[in-house]
Amino acid sequence: MFAFGQKKKDTADSVLNDWVKQYSRELYQFALLRVNKREDAEDLVQVTFIKAYRAYAGFRSGSNPRAWLYTILANSIKDHLRRSGMSEISLEDESDLLSQLPDPANSPETALIEKDEQERQSQALARGIANLPEQFAAPLLLREVNDLSYKEIADLLSIPIGTVMSRLSRARNALFEIMNKESSDPTREKAGGEK
Amino acid sequence: MKNSSQGETCRNCRELIGAALDNELSSGETAELMGHLDSCPHCREEWDKFLAVKAGIKNILEKEPVPAHLEKNLSAALAKESGRSKRRQSITMAMAAILVALTGLAFLNGKSLTEKSNSSKISSNAKEQAAAQRLAEIVDATSHNTDNTNCQDCLVNFVGRKAGDEMTKLAGFAVLDSKLGSFELSGSDLVQVKDGNKLVRLCYTSKTDKRVNCIDVYQAPSGTITIAQATEIEINGKKLRQGKIGRQAVVQYTAAGTDLTFVSPLSQEELTALVKPNV
Numbered sequence: 001m002f003a004f005g006q007k008k009k010d011t012a013d014s015v016l017n018d019w020v021k022q023y024s025r026e027l028y029q030f031a032l033l034r035v036n037k038r039e040d041a042e043d044l045v046q047v048t049f050i051k052a053y054r055a056y057a058g059f060r061s062g063s064n065p066r067a068w069l070y071t072i073l074a075n076s077i078k079d080h081l082r083r084s085g086m087s088e089i090s091l092e093d094e095s096d097l098l099s100q101l102p103d104p105a106n107s108p109e110t111a112l113i114e115k116d117e118q119e120r121q122s123q124a125l126a127r128g129i130a131n132l133p134e135q136f137a138a139p140l141l142l143r144e145v146n147d148l149s150y151k152e153i154a155d156l157l158s159i160p161i162g163t164v165m166s167r168l169s170r171a172r173n174a175l176f177e178i179m180n181k182e183s184s185d186p187t188r189e190k191a192g193g194e195k
Numbered sequence: 196m197k198n199s200s201q202g203e204t205c206r207n208c209r210e211l212i213g214a215a216l217d218n219e220l221s222s223g224e225t226a227e228l229m230g231h232l233d234s235c236p237h238c239r240e241e242w243d244k245f246l247a248v249k250a251g252i253k254n255i256l257e258k259e260p261v262p263a264h265l266e267k268n269l270s271a272a273l274a275k276e277s278g279r280s281k282r283r284q285s286i287t288m289a290m291a292a293i294l295v296a297l298t299g300l301a302f303l304n305g306k307s308l309t310e311k312s313n314s315s316k317i318s319s320n321a322k323e324q325a326a327a328q329r330l331a332e333i334v335d336a337t338s339h340n341t342d343n344t345n346c347q348d349c350l351v352n353f354v355g356r357k358a359g360d361e362m363t364k365l366a367g368f369a370v371l372d373s374k375l376g377s378f379e380l381s382g383s384d385l386v387q388v389k390d391g392n393k394l395v396r397l398c399y400t401s402k403t404d405k406r407v408n409c410i411d412v413y414q415a416p417s418g419t420i421t422i423a424q425a426t427e428i429e430i431n432g433k434k435l436r437q438g439k440i441g442r443q444a445v446v447q448y449t450a451a452g453t454d455l456t457f458v459s460p461l462s463q464e465e466l467t468a469l470v471k472p473n474v
Contacts, residue, residue: 013277020269025261032259033252042265046272053276055350058389075351075384082339082408122258125251143217144252150219169213169245176244179251 012056016049019065024049027073029145034077034137036130044080048073067156070146078134121179128178136171139164204231208238216245327423330413330456333386334440337396339409340460341441349388351396366395368416369451373473375399378410392419406461410469413456417449420456428467430474437463446470 024045031041051072052059059068129137138157142148154161208231214220215228232239335341337351362370365385372380378399386394397412413420422438422445429435436447444463447456448470455473459466 013273016273017270020266020273024265024269028261028265029256029259033255038259038262042262042268045265046269049269049273050276051350053273055389058350058387071352072350079337079339118254122251122254125248126255129252144249145256150214150217165210165214168217169210172213172245172248175248175251179247 012053015065016053016056019052019069020049023066023069026146027069030070030141031073031077033126033129033141033145035080036126040080044073044076047076051076066146067152070142070156074134074138124178124181125175128175132171132174136167136174139167140171143168205235205238208232208235209241212238212242212245216242216249322418323421324423326419326421329388329390329392330420330422330445331440333388333394333396333413333420334411334443334445334458337384337386338411338443338458339398340407340411340443340458349386352385352387362395366393366414368393368414369453370395370397370414371450371453371455372397373455375410375412375457375473376469377401377403378469381409386413394420407459410457410459410461410466413458414453415456417452417454420454422447422456430471433474435467435470435474437467439463448474450474 027045027048028041031044032038035041035044048069052069055072059065129140132140139153142153142156143150148156150161150164153164157164159167208228211220211224211228215225220228232242333349336349359370359372362383362385370383372383378401380397381400382398384396384398386396388394392415394413394415397414398409399412400409401407422436422440425436425438425447427434427436430448433448438445438447440458443458443460444466445456445458446463446466447454449455450473457466457470461469
């Protein structure tokens, strides 16, 4: 009698499970680099798939599931960061990106353990990415983690390709400065050793 | 010191370095860029910087492998959600069947003369109930001050800060970015509901009031969302509806055909005082 509704649910079950196989790894890596904590990253990916399951009837066939899942994940991360007390930086204020990022020395500990200079740089980079404002982090991670083209990133974020390029460039410059500061600061090694 | 033409070449080159590393340039463009990098240590330095960041990110991802149990846990969570969803569906179907049976009985009992007025009352009540349910679910899923993610029907699409006119175009109804005391507009999202309705969620934050991280203002065409068991007060000849969703105070009024619904952990009085000047 209610075969139609049931069929739709069965389809959602099978499609979502396929998507788990195809996209869960890259979504996890995206989330991990934003929240810098394994448990939180796993929770966020789970929330993403549950939300996608519940909203599956609204997903238009032929649309890009990867982009759809990313949108859900990005919103979940945004809410998570807000709830964790991280303030959102205004979209209009793109000036002086580096000065908006916290000093790595004052940031909380992350899941990555630092041992030598390369690892300290790696940890500083991880913290830098986690603290990047959303409008810079999204294109950077979509490129580096999800391997999307500039066109795909532009479409997904509804911004021109030129803006994708400039945000990537600004994000990379800011992150390099953070890595560089870490390796050139003579007090850093000692501080790292005390942890 | 570089001459102006060399300076221009360097500027052009630096704009393309990221794109080259991301394989976004044609082979001809890449070859031209590499030729310049061979002869320009300043641009080569820029190339090395970007390369270091790319390598650094790759390094982090390699050191932090994806947990082996991730897929298994996700599949289990989906199976659990599927079971819940099927139970909900059965209950809804059962209730619908009961409603159909009751309506049939009422007809057989000779109440067909009053059918028209009753059904319009029922349909108006049902519409209000649906609008109240819609608001409660959307607030539950999207409010910045709620931890739940129980919205079964909505998907939130982040749009970012847009001026009123641009958001109005996206939403398809008049979006009003009114003032809210010392709270300032800090973000806006387009909320797309599975039933076809679109809403806008604005977030207002205050640098001085630390008790709340956001006052959410949900906007939708009049009648789309409403407060369950609302009380009404009159301000400047206009109605202001008040109520609660969970622990949060809710205040709603209508302007220019749009319902503005304010949701906040502030007290009812404080929230009303903030909203009042706009009514």
